[in-house]
Amino acid sequence: MELSGAQILVDGLKREGVEYIFGVNGGAAMPIFDALYGETEIKLIPMRHEQGASHAADGYARATGKVGVALATSGPGATNLVTGIATAYMDSIPMVAITGQVFTHYIGSDAFQECDVIGVTRPICKHSYLIKDCEEIADVVAEAFHIAKTGKPGPVIIDIAKDAQNNETLFQYPETVDIRSYKPQVHGDPGQIAKAAALIKAAKRPILYAGGGVVLANASEELRQLTYKTQIPITVTLMGLGAFPETDPLSMEMPGMHGSCCANYAFTDADLVIAIGARFDDRVTGDLSKFAPNAKKIHIDIDASCIGKNVPVDVPIVGDAKNVLTELNKQVSTADIDPWRNQIQEWKKKYPFEYEQKVGKVMPQYVIEQIYEHYSDAIVIADVGQHQMWAAQYFKFTEPRQWLNSGGLGTMGFSLPAAIGAQLGCPDKTVVNINGDGSYIMTIQELVPAVTMKLPLKIFIINNMYLGMVRQWQELFLDKRYSAVDYHDNPDFALLAQAFGATGLRVEHTEDVAPALLKAKGITDGPVVIDFIVDEEENVFPMVPAGAGLGDVIRGLS
Amino acid sequence: MNPEKRHIFSVLVENRFGVLARVAGLFSGRGFNIDSLNVAETHDKSISQITLVTHGDAQIIEQIYHHLNRLIDVIEVTDLSTAGTHVERELVLIKIATDDPQKRTEILQVAEVFRGRVIDMKPASIVLEITGDEGKLKAAIDIFNTYGILELARTGKIAMLRGAET
Incomplete structure (x- = not known):
């Protein structure tokens, strides 16, 4: 029987095991939405803005490890997806974004709601397809999912002309995918792995430096084995938090601009850095000329172009972290580095994350500590800004995929829609969204589907009435010239939540923080928003100023 | 600083819509140089050959090599300047x-x-x-x-x- 292109697309998505599609309907995608109408195997989640759809698909993917799917119409629908696609691309998140395109004979004519989506998204996706013929749909869907989730994962765009959605053909779904030009290197070179093992054995001050790639490769278990077997201290980046438990004595917590002093000092003094699925990002390394100056570097990464990009590497190993670590673990033993371990413990003890409790203020760090106290097992989704850093510092993550955030692109507005995706993907988990007053209002409209679906999201706003991270930089580097960061004119978020049909609470006193969090725990029939009114001018410390070396970390204002 | 050198890359790609734009976009987006570029179909109609002349220090050339390889439609990349005499x-x-x-x-x-x-x-x-x-x-x-x-x-x-x- 012949099926429409739209139906073939939907049947293909079913073959790929898609559970949810996050979308906003519109002219050029109507046949696809029509094919999804009444569909039970795939649930269509109508979002309120296409940006929300792409972030929700992304959040679903981060929480589950499966491919997230977003759907939008042509033109503005597609361009609204762009921020979410770029966000997923920077953090290597497997996603398939489907966009309707104008009729084939209109393409290139500046037709109504026409946009060259393939052109616009070219630098921010792993791959993309423009489909003008319904015959191509089945093969393209299979290829797109294969590309999105293998190798270094990433978003793939499928742009489908409306006539290709309407035209009919037979549904023949490929059983296997073989792309001659795409063969990711999964296994590390045995010679290189042996070299790495030898360097590890010889090192006196080694550290492990793990990133988001460990989470993406589901290699957290192998990372733990390596750490426990060698007893080498470990720092895990913002993107990898939870890959190794932060509660373990070997954990030095997060490195970099707002990372722990311990991790930053350890980089500076180390004689060997073992990087696994981390990419020596500028927010981690600070001034490259002062970064780990005495250390040899081993770099394990699935993406050859990431190795040697920022920092010269002594032993590059291209491969999947899970495979490479499995092999490496066979060749290592407990490192004989007691003086180094003692030094690390001393730094840890001497320079913990700490803050000063100001009189009569709710301290943002205290709120995070209390959230950790009450929701230590939750999936935590932060937005971008000061609250994100405080959450990374004061919440102790113990499991991979427990902490989701937009680390690479730093997309404000990411977290609420991403939390929706994560909650749908993990219905048995508590999902906590730690948000900022600036970021929350960027995608606040997505509270609507959360309320409609009665998702029990815990949305905690760390509200300092400022675009706080920018204000901090203005305070420290621009003479307190607070240009365009004053958000005192924001609406009352508790009342606004109620208008949306959610529970809305406002907390203004320290003693009310814990009771409010407890109360939120009991609300399970829909989202609860707590607006924590915190100290307006608290800053994130420690801080490595832009352009400084990690050793020059500012521990605090005092 | 490493000295800059001229390199000629031979890139075999799928003969498909948009491939040239992906290659050119990679160079402009990452700030790599293109000194000259030639594209044409090969004896196998499904494959096009891109000959690309660029320059940069060793680290840049290595990045160019890896980034070209990362493109899904790229079948094979050869740096003719290092692979042998050409x-x-x-x-x-x-x-x-x-x-x-x-x-x-x-x-x-x-x-x-x-x-x-x-x-x-x-x-x-x-x-x-x-x-x-x-x-x-x-x-x-x-x-x-x-x-x-x-x-x-x-x-x-x-x-x-x-x-x-x-």
């Missing part, structure tokens, strides 16, 4: 004013030195075709410049490894 050719068309017969004779003599071919001749102009490597074409262009070049078009380099080093 041959390279470029073709140039030069239109020169020949307002007096004496000048025309001279131009034809010079063309012969460079093994150029006349592919068009009009009372007031002549079009020559010359192939060769970069050095030869530069020498030819320098000389013809003294006669007044009206128009010049060149293909950009194509290249391949010698012998069985493919």
